Amino acid sequence: MGLEKISGVFERIIPLADVLVAIAVGFVASGALMEVGGYNALEAFRSLFEYSFLDTYYLSSTLSFAAPIMLTALTFAVGVRAGVFNIGAEGQLYLGALGAVLVAAFHLPGFLYFPLGLALGVGFAVASAAVAGILKAKRGVNEVVSTIMLNWIAFWIVEYMRTYQIADPHDPSKTIPVPPQARLPLLISGTELSAAIIIAIAFVIATYYILWHTVIGYEIRATGLNPDAARYAGIRVDRSILASFIVGGVAAGLAGFLEVTGRPPHYAITTGLSNLLGLGFDGITVSLMGLNHPLAIIPASIFVAALKVGARGMQIEAGVPLEMVKAVQGIIIISLAAPGLIRTIQARRRAKLVEEVKPVAG
Amino acid sequence: MPVEALSQLAEIARLTTFSMTPLLLAAIGEIITELAGVVNIGLEGIMLLAGFAAVAAAEAWGPLAGLLAGVLVGTLIGLLHGWISVYLKGDQIISGLGINIFALGFVAFGIEALWGVRGYYTPPPEAKVPRIPGLGVSPTFIAAIVIALVSYYVLYKTGIGLKIRAVGEKPDAAESVGVHVERVQLAATVAGAALSGLAGAFLSIDWLAAITKELPAGRGFIALAIVNFANWNPILALAGSGLFGFFWTLGEWVKNIGTIKAVIPIPLLNTIPYVATLVVTAGLIGKSRPPAHIGRPYRRE
Numbered sequence: 001m002g003l004e005k006i007s008g009v010f011e012r013i014i015p016l017a018d019v020l021v022a023i024a025v026g027f028v029a030s031g032a033l034m035e036v037g038g039y040n041a042l043e044a045f046r047s048l049f050e051y052s053f054l055d056t057y058y059l060s061s062t063l064s065f066a067a068p069i070m071l072t073a074l075t076f077a078v079g080v081r082a083g084v085f086n087i088g089a090e091g092q093l094y095l096g097a098l099g100a101v102l103v104a105a106f107h108l109p110g111f112l113y114f115p116l117g118l119a120l121g122v123g124f125a126v127a128s129a130a131v132a133g134i135l136k137a138k139r140g141v142n143e144v145v146s147t148i149m150l151n152w153i154a155f156w157i158v159e160y161m162r163t164y165q166i167a168d169p170h171d172p173s174k175t176i177p178v179p180p181q182a183r184l185p186l187l188i189s190g191t192e193l194s195a196a197i198i199i200a201i202a203f204v205i206a207t208y209y210i211l212w213h214t215v216i217g218y219e220i221r222a223t224g225l226n227p228d229a230a231r232y233a234g235i236r237v238d239r240s241i242l243a244s245f246i247v248g249g250v251a252a253g254l255a256g257f258l259e260v261t262g263r264p265p266h267y268a269i270t271t272g273l274s275n276l277l278g279l280g281f282d283g284i285t286v287s288l289m290g291l292n293h294p295l296a297i298i299p300a301s302i303f304v305a306a307l308k309v310g311a312r313g314m315q316i317e318a319g320v321p322l323e324m325v326k327a328v329q330g331i332i333i334i335s336l337a338a339p340g341l342i343r344t345i346q347a348r349r350r351a352k353l354v355e356e357v358k359p360v361a362g
Numbered sequence: 363m364p365v366e367a368l369s370q371l372a373e374i375a376r377l378t379t380f381s382m383t384p385l386l387l388a389a390i391g392e393i394i395t396e397l398a399g400v401v402n403i404g405l406e407g408i409m410l411l412a413g414f415a416a417v418a419a420a421e422a423w424g425p426l427a428g429l430l431a432g433v434l435v436g437t438l439i440g441l442l443h444g445w446i447s448v449y450l451k452g453d454q455i456i457s458g459l460g461i462n463i464f465a466l467g468f469v470a471f472g473i474e475a476l477w478g479v480r481g482y483y484t485p486p487p488e489a490k491v492p493r494i495p496g497l498g499v500s501p502t503f504i505a506a507i508v509i510a511l512v513s514y515y516v517l518y519k520t521g522i523g524l525k526i527r528a529v530g531e532k533p534d535a536a537e538s539v540g541v542h543v544e545r546v547q548l549a550a551t552v553a554g555a556a557l558s559g560l561a562g563a564f565l566s567i568d569w570l571a572a573i574t575k576e577l578p579a580g581r582g583f584i585a586l587a588i589v590n591f592a593n594w595n596p597i598l599a600l601a602g603s604g605l606f607g608f609f610w611t612l613g614e615w616v617k618n619i620g621t622i623k624a625v626i627p628i629p630l631l632n633t634i635p636y637v638a639t640l641v642v643t644a645g646l647i648g649k650s651r652p653p654a655h656i657g658r659p660y661r662r663e
Contacts (some may be wrong), residue, residue, distance in 0.1 A: 144455070
């Protein structure tokens with residue numbers, strides 16, 4: 001009787017244990033790669049930690065990068081809840097950022113820049129997401145393929161706009177900046193931490209509420225759990241899938257919009273979209289580490305943001321190219337793909353225990 | 363004029379032999395893997411890692427070693443993905459995503475660690491695979507065609523192929539007649555990934571002769587689209603790779619035409635292969651049928 005209760009608690013702890021094991025594997029494996037590459041892995045990890053948490057400025061940078069990636073994580077998470085792998089947050093984020101700077105090209109009353117930029121950016125992102133959603137829901141097109149194609153299309157469209165239409169005449173390496181009236185206030189002056197983090201957290205909580213406390217949220221989750229059963233229960237599966245893409249598009253578009261309206265000093269899109277690249281894919285790591293649950297995504301986003309920010313320290317102090325942290329993320333994801341690892345070991349141990357107990361019981 | 367037009371067409375055809383080769387190799391590999399019931403969306407990452415290894419090996423020991431290094435890297439990643447998918451019963455899509463993200467980080471790291479440059483490295487000319495004299499095409503292209511034809515024959519006309527397809531359709535039935543389901547799935551995953559590895563080596567030391575972290579530029583995913591387009595048939599994959607490769611060549615070709623370049627700027631011309639892939643895949647509905655037991659780990663009752 002007591003045993004069942006304990007094993008119930010145990011089952012719930014397993015996913016968290018999976019995540020912790022994956023993080024450990026990520027660090028050990030990447031540490032080995034760094035040593036092979038001729039770097040001091042311990043020094044690298046020490047500076048990674050120092051430059052991400054151990055200072056008000058670095059800590060605020062970490063929190064500032066948690067904002068966009070918790071939103072792009074939401075894009076992936078809502079998709080998974082509906083049973084699809086929407087990896088289009090990357091391109092949708094570019095489009096959200098485009099909306100924010102595009103309005104600056106027009107002479108408007110100052111108070112209009114923020115809402116119009118937001119509407120435009122989120123609108124572009126949702127349009128891209130809707131293409132993938134409609135192709136998936138109506139035509140069965142593999143969303144992994146369509147969203148990657150849309151990411152590349154978004155990349156080149158925004159690059160085109162950046163170089164041909166809205167380049168900064170004083171500095172062609174970036175776009176015209178977001179007008180001062182549309183910039184988000186900084187929470188701590190002298191840092192990069194803006195109100196974007198508050199908006200991002202509010203949006204994540206709102207999405208949690210939609211998924212678990214509204215009809216459409218229930219339908220999305222039912223579709224993901226078992227589309228046939230959902231259809232049998234009268235749920236319009238194609239509508240649920242499309243809805244998941246739309247919510248994901250809003251989240252990713254918002255992420256891009258907040259990134260350029262909230263991050264000093266440029267408040268613009270830089271050459272080759274260098275200040276945006278990867279923020280969408282980082283969300284995949286965040287979502288998987290947060291077990292695709294909106295609330296768990298928040299702490300996971302802080303972890304991955306710390307990796308991103310700490311990578312600079314790793315480069316300065318240990319000379320390790322900062323892309324290394326992306327390899328760490330990859331290893332963590334690969335490890336998370338095999339949660340069977342822990343369960344297989346446990347099952348084997350249990351089988352062994354049963355073997356050992358048998359003669360006594362017999 | 364007609365002579366010039368003909369020679370231009372011939373040149374487009376020659377260029378297409380290059381742009382279609384990585385797509386064809388990766389698509390054939392994925393067809394083998396998927397027919398056995400395993401999905402690998404990590405083709406993009408495998409190409410990138412293999413492309414990196416190929417440059418390093420070719421620089422040291424010549425182009426043939428480079429191609430082999432690409433195949434070896436593909437094999438190793440295939441073993442990893444196969445082990446996770448087949449034996450640990452893990453999530454195949456997530457494993458593939460992880461491979462792609464790892465590759466992005468590792469190759470950017472590796473370029474700097476190995477050559478001390480950021481983002482872009484060009485190997486010396488002697489590391490490059492030579493062209494077939496007279497034709498101006500790569501020997502890897504010919505090899506890819508042969509691999510496609512042989513794959514078709516093996517998959518659809520031999521006992522080995524029957525075993526592979528049986529495992530992807532009805533693994534329990536296959537097992538009941540003595541097929542080792544896991545072993546076949548692992549072998550098919552490794553074979554598929556090895557071909558993606560060859561595709562990556564082709565990109566970095568054969569066609570383009572450079573390594574960047576954008577080397578595959580979505581080709582791994584276009585190969586996935588070709589698998590659907592081809593309805594898991596290597597012969598149709600040949601046609602699909604030709605079509606999608608043509609779009610890639612077209613995108614580059616029109617950049618050299620002054621009048622087009624004046625109207626449509628280059629960044630927008632760069633979208634051609636991706637838009638074409640979307641449009642073509644959207645046009646094919648319900649015409650292809652995936653293997654019945656695809657993407658799910660096989661669990662015995």
